[in-house]
Amino acid sequence: MVDWMIWMLLAGGLVILEMFIGTFYLLMIAIGLASGALMALAGEPRGMQFLVAAVVGIVCTVVLRRSRWGRKSRSDAARDPNVNLDIGQAIEVSEWAPDHGLPRRARVMYRGALWDVELEQGVPAVAGTFVIREIRGSRLIVSGRT
Structure with missing residues (x-):
């Protein structure tokens, strides 16, 4: 089998x-x-074939890595509804417990268990329905009454 055919078979397999x-x-x-x-098709010796294949493969990999398709999108999993299906769900808070004079925390029943709930900054602490925006450990961060 000719050299260029072996190269192409390997490339096709990859x-x-x-x-x-x-x-x-x-x-x-x-x-x-x-x-x-x-x-190989141009008649270059095997050493040159390996060198060109290696250099082109490395250069293409580096270019891909620096492009937008090679970068991983780094999103905060605690706020990503694709990672955590609880994000965006509504919960009912009956009362907020005072925390150093500021009512910012509560305990609510959600999915059959008691959860600590914390209110985002700038949202008034009144009883009602809230939307889960983030999960930090065992705390649900809520905002925006619906």
């Missing part, structure tokens, strides 16, 4: 594996392998 994994990094390495195949 592309297929990429489809199962779902990241673009194997695709970048496959581009490097395809560039090695082009060097």
Whole structure:
């Protein structure tokens, strides 16, 4: 089998594996392998094929890493409704307990258990229905009466 065919078979195998994994990094390495195949097709020696495949694969991976598709979106899991399904749910607070003169905390029954509830800044502490905005440990941070 000719060198360029081996390079292309390896690149094709990585592309297929990429489809199962779902990241673009194997695709970048496959581009490097395809560039090695082009060097083999051009008649370059094996050392040059490996060098070009490695350099192109590394450069493509670095470019991907610096692009918007390579960066992980860093969101606060305590406020992300995709991570925690309790975010956005409504709870009923019957009364707020005074905390150093400021009624900012309460205990409520939510999902069959007692939870500590803390009111966000700037929201009036009156009894009623509130929306869960964040979860910090075992405390529900609420705001915006509905």
